[in-house]
Amino acid sequence: MLDLKGVNTHISQYHILQGVDFAVPENRLTMLLGRNGAGKTTCLRTIMGLWRASAGTIRFDGRDIHKLDTPDIARLGIAYVPENMGIFAGLTVRENLLLAARGGAPDEKRLERIFTLFPAMKKFLDGAAGNLSGGQKQMLAISRAIVEPRRLLLVDEPTKGLAPAIIAAMIEAFRELKKETTLLVVEQNFSFARSLGDSVAVMDSGRIVHAGAMRDLVADETLQQRLLGLSLEAHQ
Amino acid sequence: MNRDWLPLVLILVLAAAALPLVPSSSTWLTLTVAGLAMGMMIFMMASGLTLVFGLMDVMNFAHGAFISVGAYAAASVLIALKGGMQAPSLAENLMAMAPALAAAVAVAGVLGWIFERVVIRPVYGDHLKQILVTMGGLIVVEQLIHVVWGPDLIPLPKPATISGSVLIGDAAIERYRILAVIVGLTVFAAMWLLLGRTRLGLLIRAGVENTEMVESLGYRVRRLFVGVFVAGSALAGLGGVMWAMYQESVTAGMGMQMMVVIFIVIIIGGLGSIGGCFVGALLVGLMANYIGYLAPKLALGSNILLMVLILLWRPRGLYPASKA
Numbered sequence: 001m002l003d004l005k006g007v008n009t010h011i012s013q014y015h016i017l018q019g020v021d022f023a024v025p026e027n028r029l030t031m032l033l034g035r036n037g038a039g040k041t042t043c044l045r046t047i048m049g050l051w052r053a054s055a056g057t058i059r060f061d062g063r064d065i066h067k068l069d070t071p072d073i074a075r076l077g078i079a080y081v082p083e084n085m086g087i088f089a090g091l092t093v094r095e096n097l098l099l100a101a102r103g104g105a106p107d108e109k110r111l112e113r114i115f116t117l118f119p120a121m122k123k124f125l126d127g128a129a130g131n132l133s134g135g136q137k138q139m140l141a142i143s144r145a146i147v148e149p150r151r152l153l154l155v156d157e158p159t160k161g162l163a164p165a166i167i168a169a170m171i172e173a174f175r176e177l178k179k180e181t182t183l184l185v186v187e188q189n190f191s192f193a194r195s196l197g198d199s200v201a202v203m204d205s206g207r208i209v210h211a212g213a214m215r216d217l218v219a220d221e222t223l224q225q226r227l228l229g230l231s232l233e234a235h236q
Numbered sequence: 237m238n239r240d241w242l243p244l245v246l247i248l249v250l251a252a253a254a255l256p257l258v259p260s261s262s263t264w265l266t267l268t269v270a271g272l273a274m275g276m277m278i279f280m281m282a283s284g285l286t287l288v289f290g291l292m293d294v295m296n297f298a299h300g301a302f303i304s305v306g307a308y309a310a311a312s313v314l315i316a317l318k319g320g321m322q323a324p325s326l327a328e329n330l331m332a333m334a335p336a337l338a339a340a341v342a343v344a345g346v347l348g349w350i351f352e353r354v355v356i357r358p359v360y361g362d363h364l365k366q367i368l369v370t371m372g373g374l375i376v377v378e379q380l381i382h383v384v385w386g387p388d389l390i391p392l393p394k395p396a397t398i399s400g401s402v403l404i405g406d407a408a409i410e411r412y413r414i415l416a417v418i419v420g421l422t423v424f425a426a427m428w429l430l431l432g433r434t435r436l437g438l439l440i441r442a443g444v445e446n447t448e449m450v451e452s453l454g455y456r457v458r459r460l461f462v463g464v465f466v467a468g469s470a471l472a473g474l475g476g477v478m479w480a481m482y483q484e485s486v487t488a489g490m491g492m493q494m495m496v497v498i499f500i501v502i503i504i505g506g507l508g509s510i511g512g513c514f515v516g517a518l519l520v521g522l523m524a525n526y527i528g529y530l531a532p533k534l535a536l537g538s539n540i541l542l543m544v545l546i547l548l549w550r551p552r553g554l555y556p557a558s559k560a
Contacts, residue, residue, distance in 0.1 A: 048452060050448060050451075050452070069451075069456075070448075070451040070452055071451050071454050071455055071456045071457075074451070074452055074453060074454035075454045079452075080452045082449070082452070086446055086448070086449035086452070088441070088442045088445045088446060088449070089445065090441060090444075090445055090557060091438070091441060091442060091445075095438055095442075098435075098438065099435075099438055099439065099442055099450075099453060100453050102453070102454050102455075144453075
């Protein structure tokens with residue numbers, strides 16, 4: 001579904017992505033792992049057109065999207081949940097959802113499904129999004145991404161800074177999301193990643209250093225240590 | 237929308253504080269209406285700039301050019317329709333004013349559109365260059381006004397039925413000030429409804445907070461930028477003609493002169509906040525009139541003091557927009 005080949009990204013004088021190659025298969029959840037500064041967030045932002053790839057191709061359903069503007073990429077059915085969640089704090093939860101539904105008012109069934117996944121969204125529907133807790137903000141960010149059917153979700157570190165109980169709820173929500181769409185999730189929490197990922201790509205210094213099935217990485221502790229090292233110690 | 241009422245109470249506190257300081261309640265009422273009218277006109281001129289700054293992160297020092305050009309465009313129409321302005325009929329006065337206001341809005345809006353494309357677009361994201369090119373733009377437009385309309389002040393009398401005063405008790409209230417309050421409230425209500433009740437308003441409010449995220453949701457923010465810039469310029473033109481009629485004259489430098497007060501208002505209100513801009517403009521208008529009466533030499537300084545006090549209380553202004 002999504003295919004990156006030789007993607008390079010420069011941010012001012014820094015060469016961040018240095019020839020990234022990997023694919024995201026349809027109807028699967030692909031985890032993008034790696035140490036801090038490996039280039040995972042840059043990779044998502046480059047796919048989304050928020051930073052321009054200086055070389056390489058990014059194909060979505062066979063179409064090269066790396067020269068498209070961000071709104072045009074989003075309109076292809078790609079939703080993005082950034083690391084800082086990107087919620088509009090001055091708007092209510094309802095307004096955040098309304099804005100994400102480009103086709104008009106959100107579909108009632110769709111809203112009910114969101115409320116089933118994240119009951120807090122219903123409870124605080126008319127409250128200011130800025131007053132939500134960190135976990136609730138993450139729930140809103142994900143709800144906003146799925147308020148209309150999307151073909152691909154790009155999610156950047158959904159568990160960052162969340163309490164274990166919230167992470168457990170997130171795992172359940174992502175299990176449900178996997179049934180209806182394709183996901184590419186950047187994560188540093190390996191236990192979260194292995195409980196959800198179908199396939200995995202590992203980045204280091206702006207390159208993909210491993211790609212394959214998640215079960216293979218889970219089964220090979222030496223490979224885990226070699227690829228993820230400190231990340232594993234921190235999060236396992 | 238924001239339900240923080242405390243800054244609104246500040247307006248009442250300021251008005252109440254002035255009451256024992258002026259010699260009579262009729263003087264206080266005259267000053268208060270004058271302050272509110274002045275505040276409404278400043279709001280019209282400033283509201284576009286605060287949105288432009290909040291949404292586009294553009295420091296547009298040339299905003300004053302739209303004020304002046306709007307006033308000159310309206311003056312041209314009003315001079316041509318002099319008969320309607322001097323007629324003793326309110327309907328005829330309004331029929332002369334309507335095309336003048338429309339001309340002010342249209343000419344300032346078109347100038348804003350050209351300005352965004354030619355001057356602002358190349359310097360998005362670079363505040364230093366924005367300051368330099370917009371200051372330069374303001375000077376160029378002022379000189380162009382001299383070329384087109386000449387260097388002399390153009391007298392602009394108020395319409396016959398709107399000049400003079402009405403008596404409320406012992407207080408003489410200028411009719412034009414009442415008109416300014418009505419127009420200002422109408423503009424504010426329209427903006428409040430647009431921002432609070434429409435999808436476009438939702439997009440603008442979201443864009444003020446986090447432009448990048450709005451784009452990630454599939455909206456073309458660039459078009460929104462242009463629309464807001466043009467609307468802000470048009471509003472400045474409207475404010476300009478209202479202010480010019482209040483002053484009964486038009487000068488090329490009137491926009492530049494207003495910029496200090498406008499910046500004070502948008503800083504007091506919180507950059508990007510229409511509600512804050514409205515409250516800030518009323519506070520500044522009232523303060524200028526009360527202090528202008530009680531201690532005229534302190535009038536401008538009093539507004540700077542007001543800004544300092546408000547920033548000490550709320551460092552990001554009365555109603556700061558949540559920035560990502």
